[in-house]
Amino acid sequence: xxxxxxxxxxxxxxxxxxxxxxxxxxxxxxxxxxxxxxxxxxxxxxxxxxxxxxxxxxxxxxxxxxxxxxxxxxxxxxxxxxxxxxxxxxxxxxxxxxxxxxxxxxxxxxxxxxxxxxxxxxxxxxxxxxxxxxxxxxxxxxxxxxxxxxxxxxxxxxxxxxxxxxxxxxxxxxxxxxxxxxxxxxxxxxxxxxxxxxxxxxxxxxxxxxxxxxxxxxxxxxxxxxxxxxxxxxxxxxxxxxxxxxxxxxxxxxxxxxxxxxxxxxxxxxxxxxxxxxxxxxxxxxxxxxxxxxxxxxxxxxxxxxxxxxxxxxxxxxxxxxxxxxxxxxxxxxxxxxxxxxxxxxxxxxxxxxxxxxxxxxxxxxxxxxxxxxxxxxxxxxxxxxxxxxxxxxxxxxxxxxxxxxxxxxxxxxxxxxxxxxxxxxxxxxxxxxxxxxxxxxxxxxxxxxxxxxxxxxxxxxxxxxxxxxxxxxxxxxxxxxxxxxxxxxxxxxxxxxxxxxxxxxxxxxxxxxxxxxxxxxxxxxxxxxxxxxx
Amino acid sequence: xxxxxxxxxxxxxxxxxxxxxxxxxxxxxxxxxxxxxxxxxxxxxxxxxxxxxxxxxxxxxxxxxxxxxxxxxxxxxxxxxxxxxxxxxxxxxxxxxxxxxxxxxxxxxxxxxxxxxxxxxxxxxxxxxxxxxxxxxxxxxxxxxxxxxxxxxxxxxxxxxxxxxxxxxxxxxxxxxxxxxxxxxxxxxxxxxxxxxxxxxxxxxxxxxxxxxxxxxxxxxxxxxxxxxxxxxxxxxxxxxxxxxxxxxxxxxxxxxxxxxxxxxxxxxxxxxxxxxxxxxxxxxxxxxxxxxxxxxxxxxxxxxxxxxxxxxxxxxxxxxxxxxx
Numbered sequence: 001x002x003x004x005x006x007x008x009x010x011x012x013x014x015x016x017x018x019x020x021x022x023x024x025x026x027x028x029x030x031x032x033x034x035x036x037x038x039x040x041x042x043x044x045x046x047x048x049x050x051x052x053x054x055x056x057x058x059x060x061x062x063x064x065x066x067x068x069x070x071x072x073x074x075x076x077x078x079x080x081x082x083x084x085x086x087x088x089x090x091x092x093x094x095x096x097x098x099x100x101x102x103x104x105x106x107x108x109x110x111x112x113x114x115x116x117x118x119x120x121x122x123x124x125x126x127x128x129x130x131x132x133x134x135x136x137x138x139x140x141x142x143x144x145x146x147x148x149x150x151x152x153x154x155x156x157x158x159x160x161x162x163x164x165x166x167x168x169x170x171x172x173x174x175x176x177x178x179x180x181x182x183x184x185x186x187x188x189x190x191x192x193x194x195x196x197x198x199x200x201x202x203x204x205x206x207x208x209x210x211x212x213x214x215x216x217x218x219x220x221x222x223x224x225x226x227x228x229x230x231x232x233x234x235x236x237x238x239x240x241x242x243x244x245x246x247x248x249x250x251x252x253x254x255x256x257x258x259x260x261x262x263x264x265x266x267x268x269x270x271x272x273x274x275x276x277x278x279x280x281x282x283x284x285x286x287x288x289x290x291x292x293x294x295x296x297x298x299x300x301x302x303x304x305x306x307x308x309x310x311x312x313x314x315x316x317x318x319x320x321x322x323x324x325x326x327x328x329x330x331x332x333x334x335x336x337x338x339x340x341x342x343x344x345x346x347x348x349x350x351x352x353x354x355x356x357x358x359x360x361x362x363x364x365x366x367x368x369x370x371x372x373x374x375x376x377x378x379x380x381x382x383x384x385x386x387x388x389x390x391x392x393x394x395x396x397x398x399x400x401x402x403x404x405x406x407x408x409x410x411x412x413x414x415x416x417x418x419x420x421x422x423x424x425x426x427x428x429x430x431x432x433x434x435x436x437x438x439x440x441x442x443x444x445x446x447x448x449x450x451x452x453x454x455x456x457x458x459x460x461x462x463x464x465x466x467x468x469x470x471x472x473x474x475x476x477x478x479x480x481x482x483x484x485x486x487x488x489x490x491x492x493x494x495x496x497x498x499x500x501x502x503x504x505x506x507x508x509x510x511x512x513x514x515x516x517x518x519x520x521x522x523x524x525x526x527x528x529x530x531x532x533x534x535x
Numbered sequence: 536x537x538x539x540x541x542x543x544x545x546x547x548x549x550x551x552x553x554x555x556x557x558x559x560x561x562x563x564x565x566x567x568x569x570x571x572x573x574x575x576x577x578x579x580x581x582x583x584x585x586x587x588x589x590x591x592x593x594x595x596x597x598x599x600x601x602x603x604x605x606x607x608x609x610x611x612x613x614x615x616x617x618x619x620x621x622x623x624x625x626x627x628x629x630x631x632x633x634x635x636x637x638x639x640x641x642x643x644x645x646x647x648x649x650x651x652x653x654x655x656x657x658x659x660x661x662x663x664x665x666x667x668x669x670x671x672x673x674x675x676x677x678x679x680x681x682x683x684x685x686x687x688x689x690x691x692x693x694x695x696x697x698x699x700x701x702x703x704x705x706x707x708x709x710x711x712x713x714x715x716x717x718x719x720x721x722x723x724x725x726x727x728x729x730x731x732x733x734x735x736x737x738x739x740x741x742x743x744x745x746x747x748x749x750x751x752x753x754x755x756x757x758x759x760x761x762x763x764x765x766x767x768x769x770x771x772x773x774x775x776x777x778x779x780x781x782x783x784x785x786x787x788x789x790x791x792x793x794x795x796x797x798x799x800x801x802x803x804x805x806x807x808x809x810x811x812x813x814x815x816x817x818x819x820x821x822x823x824x825x826x827x828x829x830x831x832x833x834x835x836x837x838x839x840x841x842x843x844x845x846x847x848x849x850x851x852x853x854x855x856x857x858x859x860x861x
Contacts (some may be wrong), residue, residue: 042809044621054621182623201709229807232703439570441585481741
């Protein structure tokens with residue numbers, strides 16, 4: 001209501017000139033792009049890039065930019081953005097960024113090292129904004145184009161969070177805010193390619209920033225973000241209202257492609273890894289041969305084809321996303337792949353009392369694809385004499401039970417991260433394992449292994465790419481040999497786009513950024529690559 | 536009036552019970568909002584930051600009793616806290632933004648369904664044995680079918696296949712909210728299908744209720760007397776029979792007004808209508824205690840107020856209750 005009243009007041013002041021909402025204000029002929037990023041019935045007026053929930057999509061990337069851009073589809077590919085280069089010192093406890101010159105905030109003020117220092121000091125002072133838990137000691141501007149950030153501990157492995165995941169905000173506007181944690185930033189001023197043009201609870205629009213630092217870009221003059229709930233979006237995709245969406249579509253050929261594969265395209269690259277979690281505190285599942293047998297019995301091809309509708313691929317046995325992650329996989333396992341071998345699985349189970357091979361498989365019932373996968377796993381395991389009872393529970397219940405280790409088997413995803421290390425750390429790091437009954441925030445299977453932890457520490461202690469890759473390869477070997485978790489398939493990043501207005505989208509041949517409109521800042525990188533389609 | 540004072544005391548007690556349940560029920564759900572957030576972000580949150588998030592959302596580890604006292608204290612000051620789903624928006628803002636849509640849609644639809652249902656009920660009792668009798672089974676059928684299914688069917692036929700009506704949102708994307716004819720038209724156009732769903736699904740109750748009481752009333756001596764006097768049948772039907780038969784229906788109307796605030800959750804979800812039902816679903820999905828509590832509070836208070844009004848209406852309309860009271 002408050003919003004409606006405000007709009008009314010604005011109309012009264014403007015002499016009731018309701019312009020009819022014409023979109024072509026920029027004068028160019030290029031059409032607007034209609035984007036669906038996240039399901040929402042209505043939008044809240046929140047453009048604070050440090051809010052995890054509630055913030056409107058595009059705030060980070062389109063409006064606020066990071067120091068560097070990390071392409072998750074090509075681990076190790078780092079593009080300079082607001083910063084031109086970085087340099088570590090003091091054994092990884094200090095990093096100095098050299099900043100790009102001539103960048104301006106959309107209110108005309110110049111972007112300087114003070115803004116960067118302010119942003120990181122703000123994260124230090126307001127722990128609730130510091131979602132990547134950076135251990136910042138101090139941040140100071142050394143020169144207008146140089147800024148140094150000091151950390152309490154070695155932070156090589158956090159370069160992505162520092163340079164790729166911390167949008168820089170303008171000091172001259174944000175320092176006036178009492179509490180940046182509750183600041184909703186209704187009039188965002190950033191350095192990015194777009195600025196907010198219009199906001200209502202059902203639609204917001206961003207228009208091109210004419211003084212953007214990349215000359216001639218972006219070529220899409222106007223972005224429209226209508227609010228769609230999950231089911232409304234399916235209809236919208238079918239009717240062609242949306243140009244770019246990131247959503248699960250049940251029958252994509254019928255609903256979206258509609259017989260025009262050259263125009264209505266989709267690209268679902270790996271965004272994470274879905275694994276079968278064995279609870280290692282269970283005495284039977286803690287035996288490596290039992291896990292080996294389970295892995296050999298599961299027909300992953302069938303799961304991908306039936307439960308996942310062929311939208312994704314069977315995971316590499318190390319869990320590393322392929323193609324792209326080759327450098328992070330031990331060379332001898334490059335072509336490794338899962339194979340079903342029922343005989344060998346039965347062999348492995350000979351020493352185990354068949355009466356003890358009874359497990360429940362816990363899945364969140366709203367994830368229907370996982371529920372189907374669980375049924376297939378149950379059938380596969382029955383063939384080798386393992387009795388599995390699948391149990392679908394409410395999402396909340398599943399989160400709580402898996403977190404506390406109150407399960408035998410479960411299915412859960414792990415985010416890919418900028419390099420495969422992040423995913424493997426999340427899955428295997430002993431420091432994340434909590435006693436059963438205490439909610440863990442990773443390593444839900446409770447894997448404890450000195451060699452694993454040593455490799456994880458080794459990666460974090462160096463800035464050398466080759467060393468980091470070697471440590472990750474070591475983790476890959478552990479995945480192959482000991483099967484602490486059983487990789488199933490990659491969780492796909494959803495992206496549907498139409499090429500009738502704009503071309504230049506990421507594809508399997510040219511994966512220059514995550515194609516999903518909800519990936520930030522990747523979505524801004526995609527927008528900067530788009531060109532009007534020639535008719 | 537002792538009667539009123541007693542009723543009022545009863546309602547205050549009920550309100551207290553509702554407020555307390557309101558506090559307890561969300562806390563009986565498994566999990567906690569931060570865990571859920573982490574799960575939704577598929578582990579993309581650094582474990583060390585989870586504490587930070589708890590702090591940001593104001594989730595306390597204080598004892599249940601302490602939390603209850605804080606809750607009552609805040610409530611007394613009209614403070615509902617900040618929503619977790621829409622952080623950092625205040626719960627009161629979220630409710631104030633969504634409640635008008637629900638009250639508008641469900642309120643108008645309830646009124647239409649009541650007027651149509653009652654009139655049909657009167658007619659059907661009056662003209663027993665005509666084709667009108669066929670309406671009742673049809674209406675009961677629509678009532679028996681789950682109403683979200685009716686909604687889905689309407690979306691499929693009129694929204695997707697024929698494309699006569701929009702299937703989501705409260706107003707078009709090309710109109711800005713404001714006191715313009717364009718905006719009002721868009722709102723009505725977008726509310727058409729959801730309103731039809733509610734009317735169709737809830738009308739049978741009213742028809743049946745009205746018809747049955749009406750049939751009894753028609754057998755009363757004073758109706759026969761009125762007919763014998765040679766009054767027009769319309770006058771007999773409305774002024775003699777319907778007027779006396781409508782009493783129970785008025786109570787049920789007052790009661791259903793209370794449920795208007797609760798909305799038709801499923802209808803709102805199917806049509807992506809930005810009302811309180813959609814917000815409630817969001818809140819439950821995200822274990823958003825403050826928002827859930829705020830919404831439940833508004834709903835339970837509305838039901839209580841409607842009950843109270845129904846009580847009052849009875850006292851005013853039916854002299855017998857008044858006599859008993861005094």
